[in-house]
Amino acid sequence: MPTPRPAAFALAALLCLTVAGCAEPGSRSGADGRQTDAAGKAPPAARGAYPVTLENCGLKQRFDKAPDRVVVMNGASVAEVSALIALGQEDRIVSNQQSYGMSEVPGRADRIRELPTGGVKPNDVIDIPREAMIGLRPDFVLSTTSYGFDAKNGFATREQLQEIGANSYISPEGCGQDNLNMTIDDSYTLLRDMGKVFGVEDRAEKLVTRERQHIAAVAEKVGAAKRPKVMVVFSHMTMGNNDFSAVAAHGIYNDILAKAGGSNAFASASKTSFADLSKEEVAATEVDALVVVSYNDPDPTGYAKKLLKEFPQWPAAGKNTFVVLSDSMYLGPSNDLAVEKIARMLHPEAF
Template identity: 65%
Template sequence: MSMNRPVATALAATLCLLTAACGASASDDKASDSTAGAAASKTGYPVTLDNCGQKQTFEKAPSRVVVMNGASVAEVSTLLALGLGDRIVANQQGYGRSEVPGRAAAIKKLPTGDVKLNEAYDIPREAMLGLRPDLVLSVTTYGFDEKNGFATRDQLKEVGANSYVSPQGCDDDPSEMTVADSYRLLRDMGKIFHVGDKAEELIAASQKHIAAVSEKVKGGKKPAVMVLFSNMSMGGNDFSSVVANGIVNDILTKAGGTNAFSNTTKGTFADLSKEKVAATDVDAVVVIAYNDPNPAAYARKLLKEFPQWPAARKNAYVTLSDSMYLGPSNDLAVERIAKLLHPAAF
């Protein structure tokens, strides 16, 4: 007996409903898995990252990103470098300056979420949850510490938001940070937002630039450099914002220099007396500006205060900002410092 296709289909459906005997076959399962795998391959999702001991799974690219302050611009600069500024619904980072043309202005234009900040100049728990983020970026785990009034990573997960702590921020100790950590941040954001090709392009360009600069200064004398933040106090001594360890040392090495105060502490910052600073030979000074409109004035004042330094006799200083710390522009700092330390090589 012949049967037209619609009737046959209806009958098959009726038999399935009556007998519950129409489970998918093994071949159907394989086909379904294959289809799902192909879809995942095409979209790049899901993506899972192990971040500070927590697995964060992204089913799609985040569209409501909150960037916490943390006295950094690493995260917001990385997102902008990757062309992801339109994903940011609230940004609290900003130095007011940048070695990248237009970046400081671009950061200033980003939305802040119009939230009332806490005493740490960052986003408290209730305000954070009210922003309805799907990704929150923090420099260190401090930004997710409940004791400080912040939303925890678990609380964010409960409202559907992933969280990310930047490289070397898991134990809140950036003293071991290197330029490789800046590349890791780029790669991680590339994976999360499915712009890995762009991230690798930026990394390759930075590596090529640094390699070319390092080659020019290779084998030469390694001047001793003082790196410090301008007009900033972090301790009890006269010079408490001297950077002794961390990514700055990797940048100095690549630029053909050394940190004059790296042996004064194992931590990131050295809290130094004026006597200790005066007794150290400093060949050049790098002043990092954090919301300082005139870091050059600070540098000149510093050199005048210590006329015995070789740096003072040569007026050897450079002012930098975001390129000296975690972020996508470390190659610019390497070049600027190398030109200061080894002008004849350029």
């Protein structure tokens, strides 16, 4: 049973990829929209206009070329590694610490598992310690939040990375300690920033455009239908002291629900991203539908069914209304998949 770090870091709304972009002549599109040639290998990335300057969480950095020794820190997310895969840049990764176990995107979980780890032994907070990071000789390090560059936790700071010639990046809304204001637009920012850094801005923009169009098409189908109250809960996650401490209250989850024609049943239960609720508080709330977000859970469907049985008074229990999702509920290039799957659950008549 995974017990993540502080909510802002452990479940930073985070990950993943949209459907394939338009293929160039002589190429085919694989999982994550990555274009490959007839032999199944990715063509060289288009060179951007370097140098590139990117300001990120108050730090202005210059890139004279696309990074080629990239390290992706854990963060209990796959947002960053999925964005790199979506943009065809995974061959530049020398160490990836992100994994999720499952994905709405066919083949993505396997592709992530196949990435090198650099032989890193994670520290007590399940990420790359300072010495190991320096030993990887990175030129670009990505972290879900500022937590990944906090010296108090044994990590290399952004300043220390600069000293060895490495730039660094904190994903959108990750500069602070909570990501309650995160929206799907932040997923687009992540893609666009990585497109700029790696010289593939056109590919990033195609992914953003396709995802926007997909979400708009779903919203049009749903229209002005009544918005059911939805509980978004992370299966078997412990983030507080109560029985239900991993219930989403704010952040990208609410934006996804809104675009799918739903509303968060627990939006008023907390002023932070997650609500820490007792069983009695959960029982007293009307829940029309259930979204279970799975993080390396071998049986998330079983968890959903058990929850519906535990609260038979919910309208969701009477109609067995639930869906299991994973990385599409996080920051990343596949939020459109979550929007459609939730919309189909809430408004099947529209499809």
